[in-house]
Amino acid sequence: MQLITMFSTSVWWLSLVTLTAADYVTWPGCPLATVKRIIQPNTPDPEATILDLKECNISHIEYNNFAHPNLELLAISSNDITNLNADVFKSLTQLRSLYLGYNRIKGKDIPPNIFENTRRLERIGFTGNNMTGTPQILLQGLDSLGTLWLDNCSLQEVPFFAAHKSLKQLYLYDNQIKTLDNPDKCIWLQNLVKLHLYNNLIEFIHEDFFRPLINIENIDISRNKIRYLPDKLFTNLTSLRTVNLEKNRIEYVTLESFSGCRNLSHINLSYNKLTFLPLNFVCQFGRLEYLYFERNPWQCACLNDILIEVKSKAVQYRDIDNKGSSAACIAVDFRCHRLKDVHRELFDSIIQDSV
Template sequence: MSALQKILIIALSILLTEAAPECKTFTDKDVVCTAGNEDYQLVRGLVSDNTRTTGITLKACRIYDIEYESFNDLTSLKYLDLSQNKISKLKLGVIDEPKQLTYLNLSYNMLTDFPLGLFDQTTNIDSLDLKGNKINKLELGIFDPLKKLKFVDLSSNALQGKDISPYLFDQSPHITFMDFSRNDMTDAPENLLHAFQELEVLNLDRTFLKEVPLFATKSNLRTMKQLILSTNQISSLDNAAMFVNLDGLQILDLSYNIIERINGDVLSPLKNLQKIVLRNNKIKTIPDNLFKNMPKLFAIQLLGNQIEDVPINAFRGSPLKYLNLSHNKITYLVDNFCLELQNTGGRLKKFLFEPNPWQCACLNDLLKEVKRMGIEYNSEKYNGKTPVCVTTNEFNCKRHQTFNEFYVDLYNDVAKTSKK
């Protein structure tokens, strides 16, 4: 071998060393790697061939490809984090070796799909994080080997609901957490989740929905505790039977939609509901019975709507602790609002009601009441430096809807003037 060849070999070895992630082993079982100076193709030898290893973290290690045998002889491996790399494709068989694997994180890579059979040997996986890729296709049968699957995050991909087979999860009935957020789930099949028996959390945030989807309200989903439907284009909740099957639901998030119409009976089946988020919609009217007699409801968020009238009857019989009515068009509340809530089952501890176009006399009554009852409120907003209410020479609270428009306009005029 010539001197030049030796020099080239040494130089190549140095380059490969600089490209490879640096890995350290903790407690003789957990391997954590940090990125080298260049993009890297994962090969056998970096983390393989250690039967004691139970966890491997290769997060943000500039990996663009994984070669066969990269995970050979990892018979104890249960945790594998490959997130925040540049992987665009996984070869069939590349993760066959670590058969005890239960957690696999492939989030924030560049994956578009998976070869059918990829998970055939890793049947113990129960947590699968695939968020932040470019997945646009999921072959029917890809998840069939994963009968122990409980956690699935498919958020922030390029899925089309209309293209997802309703039988995709038929062999994984024990999923408890399912995240489809930031995909297009319009026209997804009505029976998409029909095989689920233990679902607790379903996230459909930013999925282009125009109505509450039927696949999210089926009778097999009585185990669901949290349903997230935020940041969509849902305009109404006018079907009283919409949530009739979700009697186990504890949290319902409908924030950042365009909801205007609500059937007063739509929430009545949700006897275990603890928190409802309706912030930033277009609600003008609260039905007189909307939150009535809900035995576990303690938190209601209604900020950012167009509400003028707040009927006390709508909350009767519910143990309300937190109420947010900020950023609406409220000029008054019924006299002794908080006391009335308390007398009918409410336990108000925190009440947010600023900003609104308050009549000063009405706001004064409310402030006295929350202080007297020890209810937490946004007191820092009432420092005398910014307008919080409007009044005429006649300083008394006019509790009637006929006065609302006048005080709303007066408040808007004052607010505009104060900004100049």
Template sequence: MFVYLLILGLIIQINCATICDSDVCLCKRYNSDKEQELEGVQVVCSHKQVNVLQNNYTLPDLVHSLDLSFINISTVHSSPLLTSNALVELILNDNVITQVDVNSFQLPELKRLDLSNNQLEFIDKDTFKGVKKLEYLNLANNRFTTFTKLMFHRLSNLNEIILDNNNLGPVLNNSNLFDRSGFGLTNKIKSLSISGIHLNQVPNNFFVDAYDMRELIISNNNISQMFEIPMTLEYLDLSDNPITDIFSEDFANLVALKVLKLNNLQIQTIPESAFQYLPALKTLELERNRNLTTFSKLAFGREVLVDADNFGLERLSLKGSRVSQLDDALLTPFGVLTELDLQGNPWKCDCQIVWVKQLQIPEELNDHLR
């Protein structure tokens, strides 16, 4: 009888073992200054040769972050390891995941989920019913070409989503990410990244339900014409698109915009008033624009040429473009920049460009002007 009870006790102990009682994963105290809710124990199983989801490991009560990246998982299924009332962050990137079972996530406090760099083509919308507090979702670098209707409808607290490098462009011509007749993304979204999704155009009213979007990354697509941009943006990256022209009206209502990236476009000219109506702008990137030869002295308006007190731009980069001259009228606004990168342009070094020397630009940022 004693032996029987001893064996039974050992079986119960094994079945109830937490992942931190094993030597499979590293358990450590975790404290993030940026993410106070992630304070607690972090379990790191990354780059291990064991698929811990296939065992009966559970999580200790204090585990707030679980890293299951790079462990060759192909299917995410219901597991004691994915049942927790404390877990806030789940990292599943860089596996070979092709399937996520509907009842996989029993994580009512989960706020961050990373499924990037896998082989997912489909996720059932009911998969998210156990993670209703989710705020961050990364689905980049998978094989999605569409989503089920109202895919994201349950995620009412989501404020950041990354969909980069999925072939979603064609379906977004006819289905809206936000619309209730589309994929049901919440209007609480503050950050959206749809870089490299083969998007040819942005349909009218595409962002009409994005009431409070602050960051939009829509780079590395096939967009050739500007579109209606959410007025609440603070960060906009349009780089690596075949956009041929920009005009002042394209950015006229973006009064909160702080960072604008227009790298590697097909533009030839920065016209008058192009950036005049961006009072909050701090960083402007115009790098690798191989067709860009003309930069209007009135690009930031006329007033700043006389008085730069209201010129808030701090960083401007024209690196790797084809600009050969800049009007000396720009001395006043450019003089208040903290960083001006002019390297990699075919500057015409004559008297008309001598004024740039007065700006005291570090030599590494103004080659060909020395």
């Protein structure tokens, strides 16, 4: 996870060097590679706002390690930390960004009141830790929290503690989530703008799962195992602009799945198992700019209908097969078959014919 900051004040490093009037500086590796605990200098810079302790082989931290009353960004990613005491961050009342990724922290062992004094936190990164069993009230009181990284955190379901009312960006990719079956987990996410769930194991999505996300603009559920989209999945998400469904196993979609998405501009349906799209699928969107649909086993007549629609609406699309390595469509017929009830039989016959 790349750290990006707009701070322009002093930076305090583990090497005990104080830099003034500096933006964030990338320093790969720690100069004291054998350190096991954070070492306090005799005269820490009280004006420092950024403390970078990435890749320092740190195994333990305590609250008295941070004599920086004005610290706004703390990065202690890629260390060997296993436990966090309840008071470890209690002196960091001005902290806005906290990056804890790629340690050996277990969510179930994090004290639920650990952020009691850091009420100004806007960004927290837990990337690469095991966050299963995390206390449900862990983020309670963080009314400014806007971004939460829970990618690669060994999660098998969307955690309840992530349903925080102030969140705008939630990253849950690279986990083992199999279903999105409980809409209650989104009920407090009314301010969420971006939700990334790609590269999980999702097979089933409840039709109302996304319904509470009234301000959502970007949903990425690519690289999962989804076979169909419920009829009301994205219905009336009027702020939705981008949906990425690439590299799933989707066999069909309906007009109802996207009904009311009047601001949708980007849809990616590439690398699925679609043989057709509903007639006038493209025409239902008033602001659609990009539709990607390559690498599906299209019926040729159905593919022709899609191409007519995207061209008539000036919608951009990627070349169906710009290298000629595989057929753009695999069922030659003069009529597009859009019979949902016989879709499985039709799909199986198309696949068999293409072998």
